[in-house]
Amino acid sequence: MSRGTAVLLVRTAALAAAVLVLELLCRTGVISPQAVLPPSVMVAAMVEVLASGDATEPMLRTFSTVGLAFALAVALGIAGGAVLHATPRLRHAIDPVLASYYSVPTFVFYPLLVALLGLNMTPLVVLGVLSATPAMMIGTLAGLDGLPQVLRRVARVQRLGPIQTLLTVVLPAAMPSLFGGIKLALSYALIGVIAGEFILSGSGLGYAISYAYQSFDNRTMYGLMLFVLLVAVAANGLLYSWEGRLLRRRVRS
């Protein structure tokens, strides 16, 4: 058995054991089933909610908002990181702000964003972008800082223009660090949008979970929570897998 398979087996077994323990605790009444549904019921509830079609519209709305916020955050983060890298004085001024950005609860701006932009998709996209962009900027800066100077010199010897150098040398060379930023940006965009929907929105998965909670509809609430959790894990898993494939080429076997 390969090391990778063994790790995967141990990981799966640990997760299965945790789910089993929760199932037992709920079934035996140690944890009240009114407060927490057994995992098997959560799965059944998720299938029911998805099959009913009630979650289709909120799902599309939430994921399109997350997708848009994520794409904008990646683009803005790479551009912002590149600008900061190219202007050391600006970077010197911005660096402390960037480093402490994670301590800022961006959700507090959501009411302000609604007041400024209206109760629609836009403030949620802005909230997602605000949450995710700094991670992408930091990843970009790390990638550009670690770029060997000799690769830029090769680009000059090949007489590549600035855009060609960026696309064919700089970005591919910085990809491992960029990927770190991309993974975090996806997580922050998802958290930003769903939390925003929770707080003040009238639509989306976050709102649907919040509405089910306020209506004491545990089955819908846990079903949707499980669905969001699985989507987040699957998306990150896909990115990890893609990253792993890219990195394997760069590491001495």
Next chain:
Amino acid sequence: MPEAATIPEPHAALRGVVRRFGGKQPVHALGPIDLDLAPGEFFSVVGPSGCGKSTLLDVLSGLGHPSEGTVTFEGKSLRGAVPEGVGVVFQEDASFAWLTVRENVAFGLRRAKLGSAEVARRVDGAVAFMGLAQFASHYPAQLSGGMRQRMCIARTLVQQPRLILLDEPFGALDQQTRLLMGDELLRLWRETGATVLLITHALDEAAMLSDRVGVMSARPGRFIDLVETGWPRERDSRVVSDPHFGKLTARLWTSLRAESLRTMGRG
């Protein structure tokens, strides 16, 4: 300072080249230097650490610009860019880790307006010439340091440069591999007919490979000796057993010793 040998129609030439770096503590790194490289010549540069050898290569390639003086390649003045026909191989690992050997080599033809069949023919030829045909689909991480450097040479070679500049390309390799790589380089030089300028800190490498060796002074680097080796064009690493080889390295060391001591603060 001895006069640089004058060649009727130099392939590349430096005239009164000086390089200074500004900043809080300005540094006079190089020159004044005059140098003519004859077409098809193999010229090596040796000198103490920090004497400006790599700066000389930068200026000659167009990667850097001289503070004073002029640099010409095939009669045209260099104007802040690497001209077509010049290839550079660096000391550091300059392989693109995300590309296979074949893709790394093909990268050298990115700007060439060639058909895909011609690109494939040239790439396959360069890969085979450097003995990497079996590794064409490998990534750099799967290769040894010497193989990666050969791949970088193939990436330069595929462009069919007329002037090849090498900045200590074998600096990170062991002695046996360096000797064998030297043979590869001589074969490349003979078969392409290119003019070659090699920067090296190894006197034996310079004495073995070159038609002429320029010995540089401590900073600011100037040529203090130009040594004609007198080797025939058909040569390889076996010249190290020739008594003349010992005399050449002895002369190079005699010229260089005082400058190296100066670099160490003992001159």
